Amino acid sequence: ASAEAAIVVIGTGLAGYGLVRELRKYDKDSPIIMISADDGRAYSKPMLSTGFTKNMDADALTQKDAGTMGEDLNASVWTSTKVTAINTAAQTITIGDKATQIHYKKLVLALGADVIRPPIKGNALEYVYSVNDLLDYDDFRTAVAKNNVKKVCIIGGGLIGCEFTNDLLNGGIATETVDPLGYCIPTLLPEAAGKAVQAGLEAQGAKFHFGPLVTEVNKTGDALTVSLNNGETISCDLVLSAVGVRPQIALAQEAGITTNRGIVTNRLLETNAPNVYAMGDCAEVAGHVLVYVAPLMAQARALAKTLTGEATEVSYPAMPVTIKVPACPVTVSPAPRDAEGSWEIEQDGINVVARFIDRNGDLLGFALTGDGTKQKMALQKLLPAIMP
Numbered sequence: 165a166s167a168e169a170a171i172v173v174i175g176t177g178l179a180g181y182g183l184v185r186e187l188r189k190y191d192k193d194s195p196i197i198m199i200s201a202d203d204g205r206a207y208s209k210p211m212l213s214t215g216f217t218k219n220m221d222a223d224a225l226t227q228k229d230a231g232t233m234g235e236d237l238n239a240s241v242w243t244s245t246k247v248t249a250i251n252t253a254a255q256t257i258t259i260g261d262k263a264t265q266i267h268y269k270k271l272v273l274a275l276g277a278d279v280i281r282p283p284i285k286g287n288a289l290e291y292v293y294s295v296n297d298l299l300d301y302d303d304f305r306t307a308v309a310k311n312n313v314k315k316v317c318i319i320g321g322g323l324i325g326c327e328f329t330n331d332l333l334n335g336g337i338a339t340e341t342v343d344p345l346g347y348c349i350p351t352l353l354p355e356a357a358g359k360a361v362q363a364g365l366e367a368q369g370a371k372f373h374f375g376p377l378v379t380e381v382n383k384t385g386d387a388l389t390v391s392l393n394n395g396e397t398i399s400c401d402l403v404l405s406a407v408g409v410r411p412q413i414a415l416a417q418e419a420g421i422t423t424n425r426g427i428v429t430n431r432l433l434e435t436n437a438p439n440v441y442a443m444g445d446c447a448e449v450a451g452h453v454l455v456y457v458a459p460l461m462a463q464a465r466a467l468a469k470t471l472t473g474e475a476t477e478v479s480y481p482a483m484p485v486t487i488k489v490p491a492c493p494v495t496v497s498p499a500p501r502d503a504e505g506s507w508e509i510e511q512d513g514i515n516v517v518a519r520f521i522d523r524n525g526d527l528l529g530f531a532l533t534g535d536g537t538k539q540k541m542a543l544q545k546l547l548p549a550i551m552p
């Protein structure tokens with residue numbers, strides 16, 4: 165079997181759908197095929213870590229099903245369809261095991277990021293969940309209900325781990341959260357801000373284990389036990405792994421498309437293969453891997469123009485990220501990866517204003533917690549653009 169389309173988009177996350185929504189502002193008719201390995205429902209992924217707070221299941225978080233999206237976007241949406249290969253010379257992709265080929269004039273990779281799975285042993289790995297899409301979320305909620313879950317052990321105290329810690333607490337489920345580093349959200353926040361988040365969550369009943377790694381998850385009778393490499397054990401009803409994500413690069417790599425941390429593109433979002441573009445969590449755009457919504461929206465706006473004939477480079481302003489930990493609100497604007505400088509910190513209880521300042525006294529980033537988040541607008545104005 166074979167098919168063809170002017171534009172083929174692999175991925176129906178916020179990146180894929182966001183792009184086609186923008187593109188239809190300029191071009192109502194060019195045939196577009198969108199392909200998703202999942203069920204193609206449109207949803208806002210950031211809401212996945214607010215579902216217990218708001219008491220919304222996967223259906224409630226669904227904005228539109230794939231069929232409705234296809235009608236709205238005048239696109240053909242192929243669901244439960246995995247792309248297994250790209251032939252960049254012939255400009256075709258292969259789907260499924262039946263070797264169906266689709267010919268593209270332009271191909272957009274909006275493949276997202278894979279969850280990192282920590283190496284854990286034991287006899288109960290089926291009780292270890294991760295939530296990185298709506299289907300995962302459905303599975304996790306079903307397991308919480310089915311196992312009458314009272315306590316979840318969360319692996320990872322980073323952005324996603326802390327959001328789920330707060331969300332589960334809000335849903336009346338106890339938490340114990342494990343992270344090998346020393347405080348909450350350690351890769352984005354300075355210690356004072358991370359400790360403020362910890363204090364805010366502990367005041368709501370969270371329990372943290374900082375320092376150890378999880379080594380095993382075992383079940384004996386009804387008891388689920390998580391073992392740590394410092395000899396401690398945690399008893400719980402379910403485990404949620406949230407140790408981070410990495411851009412999905414395998415499909416591109418196998419096709420000979422240049423990859424690094426993500427699928428490498430220039431500011432036009434072009435990969436090194438002719439007529440192949442990448443965006444969203446899978447992309448490394450001019451050296452930046454930013455797995456957040458604001459960058460992918462900026463990409464969608466630029467790429468929609470590029471694909472409809474007006475070559476447009478993507479620009480990134482400063483894009484602070486709001487972390488959904490209502491127990492201690494957090495807004496962070498990380499300094500560039502290779503930036504040199506130091507943190508200047510003002511603190512009053514869980515209210516922290518931390519400025520990352522370079523040698524010339526210029527503000528390169530900030531981390532704000534509690535009432536400190538009120539400074540977001542003022543400080544954001546002082547930040548340089550990430551990519552002017």
Ligand code: FAD
Nearest residue numbers: 175176177178179201202209210247276444445455456457
């Ligand atoms: P995805 O939504 O992962 O979409 C990838 C698509 O590619 C899917 O449709 C998948 O089926 C498809 N696909 C992949 N491989 C194939 C293949 N081989 N064949 C066919 N289809 C394929 N960001 C923020 O800015 N603010 C927040 O508050 C925030 N909160 C978050 C909370 C959680 C719990 C999580 C997990 C993330 C959060 N993020 C947040 C990050 C943000 O949600 C992501 O950056 C964004 O959703 C990524 O969208 P995407 O379209 O690039 O990827």
